[in-house]
Amino acid sequence: xxxxxxxxxxxxxxxxxxxxxxxxxxxxxxxxxxxxxxxxxxxxxxxxxxxxxxxxxxxxxxxxxxxxxxxxxxxxxxxxxxxxxxxxxxxxxxxxxxxxxxxxxxxxxxxxxxxxxxxxxxxxxxxxxxxxxxxxxxxxxxxxxxxxxxxxxxxxxxxxxxxxxxxxxxxxxxxxxxxxxxxxxxxxxxxxxxxxxxxxxxxxxxxxxxxxxxxxxxxxxxxxxxxxxxxxxxxxxxxxxxxxxxxxxxxxxxxxxxxxxxxxxxxxxxxxxxxxxxxxxxxxxxxxxxxxxxxx
Amino acid sequence: xxxxxxxxxxxxxxxxxxxxxxxxxxxxxxxxxxxxxxxxxxxxxxxxxxxxxxxxxxxxxxxxxxxxxxxxxxxxxxxxxxxxxxxxxxxxxxxxxxxxxxxxxxxxxxxxxxxxxxxxxxxxxxxxxxxxxxxxxxxxxxxxxxxxxxxxxxxxxxxxxxxxxxxxxxxxxxxxxxxxxxxxxxxxxxxxxxxxxxxxxxxxxxxxxxxxxxxxxxxxxxxxxxxxxxxxxxxxxxxxxxxxxxxxxxxxxxxxxxxxxxxxxxxxxxxxxxxxxxxxxxxxxxxxxxxxxxxxxxxxxxxxxxxxxxxxxxxxxxxxxxxxxxxxxxxxxxxxxxxxxxxxxxx
Amino acid sequence: xxxxxxxxxxxxxxxxxxxxxxxxxxxxxxxxxxxxxxxxxxxxxxxxxxxxxxxxxxxxxxxxxxxxxxxxxxxxxxxxxxxxxxxxxxxxxxxxxxxxxxxxxxxxxxxxxxxxxxxxxxxxxxxxxxxxxxxxxxxxxxxxxxxxxxxxxxxxxxxxxxxxxxxxxxxxxxxxxxxxxxxxxxxxxxxxxxxxxxxxxxxxxxxxxxxxxxxxxxxxxxxxxxxxxxxxxxxxxxxxxxxxxxxxxxxxxxxxxxxxxxxxxxxxxxxxxxxxxxxxxxxxxxxxxxxxxxxxxxxxxxxxxxxxxxxxxxxxxxxxxxx
Numbered sequence: 001x002x003x004x005x006x007x008x009x010x011x012x013x014x015x016x017x018x019x020x021x022x023x024x025x026x027x028x029x030x031x032x033x034x035x036x037x038x039x040x041x042x043x044x045x046x047x048x049x050x051x052x053x054x055x056x057x058x059x060x061x062x063x064x065x066x067x068x069x070x071x072x073x074x075x076x077x078x079x080x081x082x083x084x085x086x087x088x089x090x091x092x093x094x095x096x097x098x099x100x101x102x103x104x105x106x107x108x109x110x111x112x113x114x115x116x117x118x119x120x121x122x123x124x125x126x127x128x129x130x131x132x133x134x135x136x137x138x139x140x141x142x143x144x145x146x147x148x149x150x151x152x153x154x155x156x157x158x159x160x161x162x163x164x165x166x167x168x169x170x171x172x173x174x175x176x177x178x179x180x181x182x183x184x185x186x187x188x189x190x191x192x193x194x195x196x197x198x199x200x201x202x203x204x205x206x207x208x209x210x211x212x213x214x215x216x217x218x219x220x221x222x223x224x225x226x227x228x229x230x231x232x233x234x235x236x237x238x239x240x241x242x243x244x245x246x247x248x249x250x251x252x253x254x255x256x257x258x259x260x261x262x263x264x265x266x267x268x269x270x271x272x273x274x275x276x277x278x279x280x281x282x283x284x285x286x287x288x289x290x291x292x293x294x295x296x
Numbered sequence: 297x298x299x300x301x302x303x304x305x306x307x308x309x310x311x312x313x314x315x316x317x318x319x320x321x322x323x324x325x326x327x328x329x330x331x332x333x334x335x336x337x338x339x340x341x342x343x344x345x346x347x348x349x350x351x352x353x354x355x356x357x358x359x360x361x362x363x364x365x366x367x368x369x370x371x372x373x374x375x376x377x378x379x380x381x382x383x384x385x386x387x388x389x390x391x392x393x394x395x396x397x398x399x400x401x402x403x404x405x406x407x408x409x410x411x412x413x414x415x416x417x418x419x420x421x422x423x424x425x426x427x428x429x430x431x432x433x434x435x436x437x438x439x440x441x442x443x444x445x446x447x448x449x450x451x452x453x454x455x456x457x458x459x460x461x462x463x464x465x466x467x468x469x470x471x472x473x474x475x476x477x478x479x480x481x482x483x484x485x486x487x488x489x490x491x492x493x494x495x496x497x498x499x500x501x502x503x504x505x506x507x508x509x510x511x512x513x514x515x516x517x518x519x520x521x522x523x524x525x526x527x528x529x530x531x532x533x534x535x536x537x538x539x540x541x542x543x544x545x546x547x548x549x550x551x552x553x554x555x556x557x558x559x560x561x562x563x564x565x566x567x568x569x570x571x572x573x574x575x576x577x578x579x580x581x582x583x584x585x586x587x588x589x590x591x592x593x594x595x596x597x598x599x600x601x602x603x604x605x606x607x608x609x610x611x612x613x614x615x616x617x618x619x620x621x622x623x624x625x626x627x628x629x630x631x632x633x634x635x636x637x638x639x640x641x642x643x
Numbered sequence: 644x645x646x647x648x649x650x651x652x653x654x655x656x657x658x659x660x661x662x663x664x665x666x667x668x669x670x671x672x673x674x675x676x677x678x679x680x681x682x683x684x685x686x687x688x689x690x691x692x693x694x695x696x697x698x699x700x701x702x703x704x705x706x707x708x709x710x711x712x713x714x715x716x717x718x719x720x721x722x723x724x725x726x727x728x729x730x731x732x733x734x735x736x737x738x739x740x741x742x743x744x745x746x747x748x749x750x751x752x753x754x755x756x757x758x759x760x761x762x763x764x765x766x767x768x769x770x771x772x773x774x775x776x777x778x779x780x781x782x783x784x785x786x787x788x789x790x791x792x793x794x795x796x797x798x799x800x801x802x803x804x805x806x807x808x809x810x811x812x813x814x815x816x817x818x819x820x821x822x823x824x825x826x827x828x829x830x831x832x833x834x835x836x837x838x839x840x841x842x843x844x845x846x847x848x849x850x851x852x853x854x855x856x857x858x859x860x861x862x863x864x865x866x867x868x869x870x871x872x873x874x875x876x877x878x879x880x881x882x883x884x885x886x887x888x889x890x891x892x893x894x895x896x897x898x899x900x901x902x903x904x905x906x907x908x909x910x911x912x913x914x915x916x917x918x919x920x921x922x923x924x925x926x927x928x929x930x931x932x933x934x935x936x937x938x939x940x941x942x943x944x945x946x947x948x949x950x951x952x953x954x955x956x957x958x959x960x961x962x963x964x965x966x
Contacts, residue, residue, distance in 0.1 A: 002849075007887055013650045022863050022865070022866065023863065024865035025863070025865045025866075026864050026866070029750070029864060029865040029868065030755055030864065030865075031749070032747055033747040033748070033750045033751040033754075033755055034751055034755065035747075036743070036744045036747030036748050036751065037747065037748045037752070037764060037768070038766050039744065039753040040744070040748055040767065040804060040835060040839075041767045041768075042772060043771065043832055044767055044768075044770055044771050046782070046786070047774060047778065047779075047782050050782055050785075050786050051778070054671075069339065070335045070336040070338065070339035070340075070585060071332040071335050071336055071611065072332075072336070072338070072611070073339060077646075081374065098678070099678045099681055099682070100678075101678075102674050102675045102677075102678035102679070103675065103678040103679040103681070105675045105683050106675035106676055106679040107679060108663065108680065109675075110672060110676065111679070112920050114680075117679075119683070120679050120680075121684060122957060123682065123683055123686050124682050125953060125957070126686060126949070126950060126953055127682060127685065127689075128891065129886070129889040129890060129949060129953060130686075130689065130893065130894060130946070130949065131892075131893030131894070131920050131945060131946075131949070132893070132895065133893075133920055133923055133924055133927075133942075134689060134893075134945070134946065135689065135921070136921075137692070137693070137694050137696075137939070137942065138688060138689040141692050141696070142688070142692070143670070144367060145365055145367065148365075148366050148367055149366075149367045149368065150323070150367060150368075153475045154845050161685055164682060164685075165682065168679075168682060181789065182787040182901070184720045186899060189698075191300070192665070192667075192668040192941060193668055193670040193672065194667065194669075194670075194671035194672065195668075197671070198671075212790070218773055221775070222774075222775025222776065222777065222778070224774070224775070224895075224896045225895045225896055225920075225924055228924070228927075228928070229928070231925065232325075232352050232354075233350075233352055234348075234349055235335060235338060235339075235348075235351065236321075236338075236342060236348040237348070239321060244321055244323050244350060245323060245350050246350060250775065250777055253777055253781075254777060254896075255353075258493075258494060258496035258497065258500070259518060259779055260332075260495075260496055260498060260499065260515065260516045260519035260520050268867075272777075272778055275775060275778075276774060276775065277780055279772075279773050279775060280770055280773050282773075283769070283772075283773040284770070287766065287769070293692065354928040354929065355928060355929035356929070357929035357930065357931055358928035360931065361928075361929070361930070361931050391680050407827065435844075449817045454903075454904035454905070454906075454925060455904075456716060456926060456929040456930075456931065475829045478717075479717055480717075481716060481717040482716065482929070483716035483717065483926075484715075484716075484717055485717070485718075486904075490817050490819060490903060490905065490915055491903065491904045491905050491906070492904075493899070493904055493914065493925060497904075498783075501819055504788075504789065504792070504819055504820070505817055505818070505819045508817070641871040
């Protein structure tokens with residue numbers, strides 16, 4: 001520890017002069033930190049306000065029930081984009097959750113400190129920070145080209161690849177927090193490893209794991225770049241078998257926000273408002289779960 | 297989780313209700329130039345026949361690439377493919393509609409249709425050779441118009457675009473220095489200026505930046521209320537862009553002079569002709585792997601030729617002349633064959 | 644462990660043990676292991692496909708690809724330098740602006756904030772991370788850029804015109820509001836929640852006794868932060884910053900909207916530029932042939948840079964965890 005302060009105190013200097021200098025620095029820090037924090041809150045508020053101002057006026061029941069209209073056509077909505085996004089996100093999570101949870105379980109329970117686990121952990125972090133556009137390109141080469149077309153499946157896979165590292169990370173972190181004594185108790189009762197993990201570790205960590213899944217869902221719900229090359233978009237209802245373009249909110253917003261047609265721009269803002277509110281709500285709910293669990 | 301699975305089921309239910317098994321769905325991708333009119337036609341077509349045409353505007357080169365990779369049923373491109381390419385890829389190419397590219401400006405005090413420019417001056421502006429609005433070459437054409445002594449900011453397309461192809465084709469035709477400099481292409485090396493993404497990006501930039509000039513498809517200029525300039529055509533007359541001048545440009549075209557109708561309509565002769573007019577094209581495979589899909593594509597465009605003219609005009613595009621439409625139909629019959637060797641579209 | 648439990652097991656029916664045969668247990672383990680390996684394979688696949696796609700470009704241009712500023716689609720001449728410079732400069736600006744603000748927020752939350760305010764403020768900052776990047780792009784382009792042009796770019800340009808260094812770096816010929824600096828600012832806003840929350844966790848982990856002893860001898864908050872907290876947390880904070888940097892390097896949608904997409908190098912940070920991610924997003928769907936390879940090669944470079952940054956971050960953070 002630094003001894004910067006005691007020497008000042010020891011010297012017989014007038015209190016006023018010493019205190020003022022340090023006092024000023026201290027006050028400055030406090031003010032700067034508070035200002036910075038307010039800045040952060042201000043930006044969030046500004047963005048939300050922008051969305052509300054632009055998007056709220058475009059909201060109507062039709063937005064939820066009608067399909068994207070043509071340029072300049074009155075009415076219409078973004079129902080196909082909303083449902084498409086829900087389906088793509090759902091697909092992504094359904095694929096990512098088993099893989100992510102099992103992989104995280106491996107890292108926390110089986111692998112622990114082993115070399116392989118270290119490597120996988122590291123690579124998982126890389127995948128977590130990988131630019132999502134590169135993942136989109138990968139799935140394009142992997143699925144879109146061989147399958148002969150854009151599809152919801154490719155979009156779902158791309159989103160799954162983005163969601164998996166998040167789930168792996170949170171699962172591993174949450175499982176690590178579970179005290180070893182719980183596991184030992186289970187083993188002492190004669191349970192094999194898999195039962196210990198499933199009945200004890202998972203159950204103990206489930207709130208945290210659920211948080212991870214919800215956070216992953218929030219993350220992929222807003223992703224645009226990977227969908228540009230995999231699910232693309234659809235101006236009408238997409239096929240139930242998800243072949244061909246699948247409409248989704250992010251790409252729709254991307255296309256309509258910059259269009260010269262007033263009705264398209266309004267729908268883009270409505271979509272932006274909906275997607276942001278959903279993701280924010282999801283994040284808040286996820287954190288509430290975590291706090292409830294972490295209150296132990 | 298539960299909520300999501302319900303939503304999923306609900307979504308599937310709704311989706312399957314909305315697309316009865318008999319309805320066809322075709323996917324196309326490509327040029328941004330005709331995107332508004334394709335979207336409008338698709339909407340009306342769906343109302344009438346319940347068949348969906350999903351068109352995504354990812355750029356002309358994107359359309360070419362996707363149709364080559366067979367990931368879409370048809371490709372759309374503003375810049376026509378040459379004869380050898382059509383042969384190699386086994387495509388049939390045909391135009392669907394025409395439109396104009398207009399120079400849009402943002403000069404304080406200058407109204408729309410007021411500024412007069414020649415092709416060469418336009419090329420020099422984008423080349424950086426003319427850098428101020430008060431330059432003698434511009435002032436000489438615009439006696440009586442108050443031009444500020446300000447630096448010009450050219451705005452161009454930052455993404456690969458058929459609109460750029462059309463624009464640079466015109467510039468190369470009217471300016472030697474442009475031809476040997478940046479040349480023609482969907483994406484060229486712009487010596488000066490700023491790039492905007494898509495027609496909308498260019499429109500937004502021009503609107504925002506004072507003393508700027510850009511080029512956009514006519515509909516974007518009109519919809520965004522951006523002032524545009526007059527151009528001098530081949531006959532020496534100054535014309536403003538509108539459907540009359542676009543049609544005049546197409547009137548004398550010899551559509552058969554290039555394979556796949558791939559002619560250029562820039563710098564056409566005619567007193568009323570707008571010098572930067574262009575058709576936009578569709579590419580379909582000659583012997584498709586999915587003949588039913590291509591048959592649907594042809595059916596769609598057949599419907600468009602019959603009923604789509606009014607909608608195109610409303611969006612400031614120019615429909616094709618009737619004789620040309622018939623030529624195109626004949627080409628379909630002659631060249632696009634199904635698996636059995638018979639023409640796909642029997643009408 | 645399995646062998647031991649099997650020894651311990653008696654034929655008692657009232658134990659927790661279900662009749663899970665060893666095979667089920669082994670299957671579970673296998674499933675976990677394969678999932679973990681799947682993550683590895685996906686990453687390998689991504690890298691492999693990037694390299695495979697980018698190889699022709701590297702072969703064509705050699706090492707010069709990285710240093711060349713050309714990007715001429717017509718003449719099939721490509722170089723990565725403009726995109727690399729744009730990526731690095733926008734990320735650097737993001738760090739220069741974002742790190743002090745993040746640290747300030749973390750200090751506020753851990754040292755200055757009254758307890759009742761902590762949850763709401765922390766949630767607010769974390770929500771910044773939840774906003775989709777396309778929304779940031781829209782906010783940046785439609786709301787921020789015009790204001791930035793009007794209140795920052797134009798006055799600054801008028802102010803510095805003619806001055807030697809600043810006259811080039813801070814001068815904007817075309818005050819459109821979009822450019823490298825705007826992109827850097829938007830990126831800063833996007834990485835602040837990450838760095839702030841990690842820093843906050845790090846600061847919270849410092850044993851309170853250290854803080855309390857410092858306060859006990861009369862240190863002001865600033866002195867505690869400067870002489871106690873920062874040295875303790877120093878290296879981990881750098882690790883957190885590196886993670887933020889990794890995020891800033893790969894961000895696509897927000898940057899594509901506000902960076903202006905120019906293929907030229909410019910000395911001024913007000914001028915438009917392009918990053919690797921924005922270049923790929925703009926041109927990928929339309930690229931054919933060598934251009935496509937060049938874009939994939941750009942992706943390789945981005946991956947390499949991100950990888951390096953993350954390795955450094957890992958090393959820095961790991962050093963602290965050995966305490």
